[in-house]
Amino acid sequence: MKRWSLVISLLFVIVACSGCRLKHAQLKEFTDEKFIMDTLIRVTVYSDDEQKGKGALDKAFAEFERINNLTDRFPKEGENTSVSSDVIRINENAGIQPVQVSADTLNIVQRSIYYAQLSGGSFDITIGPIMDLWGFGKNVQRVPSDDQIEKALSLVDYRKVVVDPDNGTVYLQQPGMSLDFGGVAKGYATEEAAKILRELGIEHAIINAGGNVYALGARPDGSPWRVGVRDPRNEDGLLAILSVKDISVVTSGDYERYFEEGGLRYSHLIDPSTGKQARDLMQTTVVAESSTDADIINKPLFVLGRRQGMSFAESLQGVGAIFVGADKQVTFTGNLTNQLEFTGNGGYQIINQQ
Amino acid sequence: MKNLNYYILAGLLALVLISFGVSHLVRRQMEEGDLRLEIYANGQLYQKINLSEAASEEIKIINKDGHYNVVEIEKGRARIREADCPNQICVRTGWISQPGQIAVCVPNKFNIEIKGKSSNVDTISY
Numbered sequence: 001m002k003r004w005s006l007v008i009s010l011l012f013v014i015v016a017c018s019g020c021r022l023k024h025a026q027l028k029e030f031t032d033e034k035f036i037m038d039t040l041i042r043v044t045v046y047s048d049d050e051q052k053g054k055g056a057l058d059k060a061f062a063e064f065e066r067i068n069n070l071t072d073r074f075p076k077e078g079e080n081t082s083v084s085s086d087v088i089r090i091n092e093n094a095g096i097q098p099v100q101v102s103a104d105t106l107n108i109v110q111r112s113i114y115y116a117q118l119s120g121g122s123f124d125i126t127i128g129p130i131m132d133l134w135g136f137g138k139n140v141q142r143v144p145s146d147d148q149i150e151k152a153l154s155l156v157d158y159r160k161v162v163v164d165p166d167n168g169t170v171y172l173q174q175p176g177m178s179l180d181f182g183g184v185a186k187g188y189a190t191e192e193a194a195k196i197l198r199e200l201g202i203e204h205a206i207i208n209a210g211g212n213v214y215a216l217g218a219r220p221d222g223s224p225w226r227v228g229v230r231d232p233r234n235e236d237g238l239l240a241i242l243s244v245k246d247i248s249v250v251t252s253g254d255y256e257r258y259f260e261e262g263g264l265r266y267s268h269l270i271d272p273s274t275g276k277q278a279r280d281l282m283q284t285t286v287v288a289e290s291s292t293d294a295d296i297i298n299k300p301l302f303v304l305g306r307r308q309g310m311s312f313a314e315s316l317q318g319v320g321a322i323f324v325g326a327d328k329q330v331t332f333t334g335n336l337t338n339q340l341e342f343t344g345n346g347g348y349q350i351i352n353q354q
Numbered sequence: 355m356k357n358l359n360y361y362i363l364a365g366l367l368a369l370v371l372i373s374f375g376v377s378h379l380v381r382r383q384m385e386e387g388d389l390r391l392e393i394y395a396n397g398q399l400y401q402k403i404n405l406s407e408a409a410s411e412e413i414k415i416i417n418k419d420g421h422y423n424v425v426e427i428e429k430g431r432a433r434i435r436e437a438d439c440p441n442q443i444c445v446r447t448g449w450i451s452q453p454g455q456i457a458v459c460v461p462n463k464f465n466i467e468i469k470g471k472s473s474n475v476d477t478i479s480y
Contacts, residue, residue, distance in 0.1 A: 225477070
């Protein structure tokens with residue numbers, strides 16, 4: 001009897017062991033990618049149920065499509081964006097009349113104006129005429145003349161955006177003005193998609209919208225997600241790695257959209273006060289709870305440059321930032337110290353101010 | 355009888371040990387030698403190539419609108435060498451070789467990505 005009990009107990013142990021492994025393997029990874037908002041969106045979720053996992057992916061992508069339809073600036077061939085896009089309708093009615101918009105658009109405009117005020121206009125969603133002049137968003141880019149820039153600049157002013165939250169309308173006061181959500185729409189869509197994943201009961205997920213990252217929860221094993229920050233001058237390398245949970249990491253760099261003329265690099269990161277490229281930095285990274293905020297905040301940081309950008313970042317609660325100067329000097333806010341490791345690659349000089 | 359039971363016990367124990375050992379080895383091998391290139395057209399997986407053993411080759415992918423991208427592959431790395439897109443961002447991205455790295459051609463809805471378990475990051479902010 002005793003022997004049999006030994007055998008049985010051993011069998012029990014084996015069954016129990018395979019049981020633990022099964023349980024660990026129950027959380028499966030589901031991932032998909034789509035081209036939306038002129039960029040590659042990738043979503044990865046973990047779920048113990050295939051239907052739930054795949055359904056969550058579909059709903060996340062549907063949210064990106066929805067926000068894209070509201071915020072697209074240019075009508076696309078074969079797509080009915082000119083009817084659905086709030087931005088197109090607002091721009092068409094500049095200097096004419098206020099336009100009724102969705103709650104999402106109202107939200108984006110209000111948040112953008114808040115940061116425009118806070119940063120003294122170094123972020124401005126009325127940058128549309130300047131972006132058009134340089135050809136960003138279109139296929140042909142060129143360096144405009146100073147006269148052209150000055151003329152377009154007279155149409156850039158966030159203070160001429162009238163928001164009426166009670167009636168749900170947005171109005172651009174001057175004819176020719178135009179909104180450009182290029183610096184905020186991806187972040188907002190990422191935040192909304194993350195909300196939807198949470199509502200569906202997803203506890204571990206990564207959303208990467210053209211480099212805009214939201215890390216939902218932690219890794220399935222409970223450890224923090226590891227988010228790499230690209231080396232701004234080497235596509236094949238990483239500058240640093242951030243260990244994060246429930247947070248957004250967004251990077252802006254002069255390598256994202258640019259053209260070269262006469263040996264000079266002209267990026268899409270333009271200072272709304274001069275209408276020309278900001279050149280003090282080549283990359284900024286912002287870590288913040290809200291992906292919308294993280295996306296927006298990058299732009300004033302890049303435009304303000306290392307010194308002023310650093311004081312602006314430090315004035316914002318719960319926001320971390322990394323600055324890579326054109327001189328390859330790297331600085332970062334002190335609150336990132338415990339979660340930031342530099343790879344040491346690329347010949348950057350890391351300046352820890354603490 | 356007594357001996358027989360001991361044999362059964364020993365056999366079971368050996369079985370358990372061997373299965374643990376094998377699964378460990380398999381897993382380790384997957385982590386080490388698992389560097390691969392994934393080619394996506396219009397968000398759909400088009401082809402997977404083992405980069406650890408890849409011979410030099412070129413693949414031209416033409417999408418349904420007639421636009422093309424040329425992927426060049428060498429051992430351990432890959433790039434989009436040529437494309438008929440207007441902005442050439444994908445070509446300028448250059449060689450990629452680390453898990454998680456991607457080269458994207460938005461106009462042609464085309465991208466390549468390096469995959470591998472040895473990646474020490476979950477995703478890349480760029």
